[in-house]
Amino acid sequence: MCPVPGAPATSLNTVDEAADYPAHWEADVVLSDGATAHLRPIVPADAERLVEFYARVSDRSKYYRFFAPYPTLSGRDVERFTNVDHRDRVALILLIGDAMIAVGRYERLDATDAEVSFLVEDEHQGRGVGSVLLEHLAQAARERGVRRFVADILPANHKMIDVFADAGYTVDNSYEDGVVHVEFEIAPTGSSLEVMAAREHRAEARSIERLLTPRSVAVVGASRWREKIGQTLVRNLVLGGFTGPVYAVNREATAITGLPAYKSVRDVPGEIDLALVAVPADAVAEVVLDCAAKGVRGLVVVSSGFAETGEPVGRSRQGELVRLARAHGMRIVGPNCLGIVNTDPAFSLNASLATTLPPAGRVGFFAQSGALGSAILADGAARGLGVSTFVSAGNRADVSGNDLLQYWRDDPATEVVLLYLESLGNPRKFSRLSRAVAEVKPVVAVKSGRSTQGVPLGHTVRPIEAPADALDAMFRQSGVVLVDTIPEMFDVAQVLAFQPLPTGRTVAVMGNSGALCLLAADAAVSAGLDVYGDPVGFGAGATADDYRKALRTFVDEPAVSSVLVVYAPAVDGPDGEDVAAALAEVAAAAGKPVVTTFQGQRGVRGPAGVPSYPSPEEAARALGHATAYAEWRRRSHGKVPRLEGCDTAAARKLARGALSAVGTDPQTGADLPPARLRELLAAYGVDLLPMVDAPTLDAALAALDLLGGEVVLKAMSPRLRHRPDLAAVWRNIDTADEMRDAWATMAQTLLDPAEAGFVVQPMAPGGVPVSIRAWEDPLFGPVVSFGLSGVASELLGDRSYRIPPLTDRDAAEMVREVKAAALLMGYHGGIMADLGAVEDLVHRMSRLVDEVPEVGSIELDPVLAGESGLTVVNGSARVAAPAGRQDWYTRRLP
16 A cells, blocks of 8 residues: 555655754744744753753653653753764754753664653643654654654653644553553554644644734834834724724834834833834844743734845845744744734724725735735725735745635634735645635635746745646645636625525526627626526616516526626616615525626625626626636545555655766756666556667667567657657567568668667557656645647647645546547547546556655656556656655644
8 A cells, every 4th residue: 555645754855974963854833822933953052951941840740751850950961962863862842032942852762663752841831842842753753764653651641641642643552560651653644644734723823813813012113204104003003993002112202193102112011912013124133032022922024125125135134034033932924014904893903004994894815915915905995895804924934825724714704715926835735725725615816927937026935847737727626716817806706705606507697788698698608607598688778676576587596506687777777776776685585696797887786795897707707716616615526545556665765776876966866767767667556568778770679589579669769759750669560570671761761770769669559648747846846747648739738737645536637627638538439548547547656756755757658548457658757856845744834
């Protein structure tokens, strides 16, 4: 059996020497209460820090750790505990600021087992510290070849017993001599990954909740001058009706906008939950330290002058800002951002520079652009589209759209999520989180730079090498409604926020203009909808009651899933407000979505929230998106299948061995020779048709004798593959004379045999040629694609893409969504290919690149899909040093 999809036995990085400090183990983490801390390996310089930490630990906790009274650490203890080899003896410490609050360690017992132990300062117990340390220790141990953790625990130490029991591993407990003995395999399992994801969700959601629900706010850099951003922040908080105290911080002033001013946040008499920072960039670090000393829980940094400048000093400031804030338990929105908003009357928080806000509503909105944020909010306000919460992330140095997805997933005030994205820091995590949210509430996204894959200055993300189609496929795979423009995002939100989801694709079209009804019907078909019967046109003199009766008829018709209503003002026609009231009356009890076109008007009309659009095309497009989302949500999304015949450990060993043998730069990598490729594929249950190099005629004749039966002679040069004008393959060779004839003809027609790369293979059964590719993208991680083999598919870009791990539904859709898929299904009398076998191969290649990151790329082309089974005729693969993935089996902030 293959292991858990994507589960590595070891990490991406391997420390070759025991004395090397494993810097890649360092991580910023979010604890269960939403605060942050820094995790890293212990070093000898931590001796004093360890002594101070141990002095703060209670006698009871010390007794649980050492099974005896142990009031102080001797000098010998300190030296042993801080001097580790990071291989057989590993210790990870957790810090807040400069203070150690916990330590977890393991000591190897033999080749596969290690004893694990933890000590957590009493004040920080119950914050999920033990579970975070266990995750990171287990990952470090897997890198070092440890397979099992063991521990002895006193029965009274319930908290530590729970840490192991609740981790999702299969734990064996035994009780002997007054001690509970615990053993468990540390390979990631489906259960342990689910536990980790659930803990990550709760912690990150809590960290955002702390930002959006402050009891008090300080504006650092508050100004007496109206044109200054510090004045705007104070004014928006006060005039917006924030329910808690607002503190103005200014070194020079004594009062600002009627509020007393303090020289520093340290001087504020009350507690501060949230600090808005509007000081020059070079002064922000000092403010962060002041906030840390005051116990501030979160920061919104509107100041500019950071990485968005494109200058090294700006990037350095931004890195230092994040490091300082996270080290002291604080999350950051920004820098260079518009701010945050929470319209809940319990808070009425406008901690932003926006002067125009939408009303309170049910839409959560995340925007990376501070420059566009105000305009976007004003557009929403003009439409009457209310928001629950709004976050502008600016440079997105810390808080990102992924964090907001964690929060909005369970937020009862948010029913629709809108995302304006300029970059993606962790697409794999975004895919996982957005799918979880989309299963319970719609997510609508605009992604700028999709065609160029560019990102603004200030967004420190890896480049995307995958094509734009792969990015779009990732959104579709996750159930995200991807639109092209911000107005289109609001158009779709008007339907999703105020109307029920369609139960099918059939839409009825009605209105007082026959021409507009026909346009609406055409637009509906273009949007992927089915039009019910003929559009119903009443004529220009139709009354409000005519609209009411017709709409009721369609609402009561079971075959109709939604209704698109057209209204064109007429000189002697009914009043538009009367028609709107009639529509709202029926729509309120309809149970199916109703959208309207009131010419020139955009927004939400009436108490029933009937969406209105200036044109039929916009109305139909918004309804089409809502219908597609409803279909995605209704259907089963499948399961990640278990595959027989996989040996991930063997594949990983082979890939790493090939990489270590590379004479060139491991980052550049090298192609796998055919023999090693066959071994790699065999480890994942895939047979590659034998291939024998034939640089000379004698070699080709020898290959014919070796392989026996009918063979083919073909040229492997990339210059010749898929060339329809040249005969690069000679089939059905079964005698020496036929081989000589084939050799002579191809040698004269094509390149020099040595340059052409002649090979001999057994004749493969017939089938439809397909192509499967998978590779490691610097940002996405693994990507898999499928298409039919040949120059036409390449020219037209007819390929499908997905991000592993793939469910059975994902693989089935991949194979069927390419435009040429009909060729696999008997088109024009062709064969019915074994689609199950094709999908199985897609799964195996997806799993291979997901679980063996040293495989930088692999391609199987052509694969002949027959009526029963398939034949992998040719393939290639390249190994390279992995760039590293951000979401492997330990919780960490990017």
